[in-house]
Amino acid sequence: MQKTMILGALAALAATPALADYPQRPIQIVVPYSAGGSTDLSARLMAESLARHLEGATVVVRNQPGGGGTIGTSSVANARPDGYTLGIGAQGPLSIAPHMGGADYALTDVEFVGLFGRSLQVFVACAGAPFADYDAFAAYAKDKPVQVGNSGAGGANHLSAEAFGKAAGLKIESVPYPGSSDARTACVGGHIQAMVASPAEALAASEAGQMTPLFVMEDERIDLFPDTPTAKEKGVDFTWSSWKGVIAPKGIPEEVMAPLKAAVKAASEDPDFREKMTAMGEFVTYEDGAAFTARAEKDAEVALKTLDELGMTGMNN
Secondary structure, three states: OOOHHHHHHHHHHHHOOOOHHHOOEEEEEEOOOOOOOOOHHHHHHHHHHHHHHHHOOEEEEEEEOOHHHHHHHHHHHOOOOOOEEEEEHHHHHHHHHHHHOOOOOHHEEEEEEEEEEEEOEEEEEEOOOOOOOOHHHHHHHHOOEEEEEEOOOOOHHHHHHHHHHHHHOEEEEEEEEEOOHHHHHHOOOOOOOOOEOOHHHHHHHHOOEEEEEEOOOOOOOOOOOOOOOOOOOHOOOOOEEEEEEEEEEOOOOHHHHHHHHHHHHHHHEEEEEHHHHHHHHOEEEEOOOHHHHHHHHHHHHHHHHHHHHHOOOOOOO
């Protein structure tokens, strides 16, 4: 009996690697966008912090751009589930792109390890717009469509403006541009009436008298714009923000996933990481895998409904 128990214990140990066995080689984080952008810079800060909080880890960043983020995201979803290939999960490739077609994965094909940052959204009036506060904007948009610039059809700020308009019962006429900088140029030049901007964009432009913040798409007011209301304050149950977090392929063993999740949490809450992210204009917030998954699923539901209404579902198939 004793011999049997010993043999059984040895077999269990052989089948379940000790936590200290991970990691044994470098961990790569796939960024689905080109080097130098905000997602890439955030990923590099996360890699540095993760290496500090996962004992024995070497963490490298690999850029794999293309397809609006779907190519890099696909490589993560289809990677070996061993904990050595992670990715930066972003709202566009995960919660929006699968509905538009052209992606070989679904939201359920990845593991949400932990969210570490969000890009908040501020709805602003552009130069020369016929409204300068939320109430005037809402009164105008009840009867006339407001020309709202965005960084491309099907993008996060396109869908957020359209979804808000539906929730508020207001008329929105989306005007697509090749990128966010083009939309911003049109806004400050008075060629469109409104746009969805980041807080950093909105602050600099509002201080220069080029934009006027109308409302923020958060549950509560934000520090940069303490006098700007939320949509919820105005009776519209709508929030929206772009986000980024660590994802992994499905099927990673729990003895690997447990220390990885703990390390991502510690890395996200690291004071040095938070300071550097904040300096870049990122809103640093940690959400565990369950909360991160729920956020992505909620955004996917809003995106699908909005894309259906716009006739854009499956347009890339």
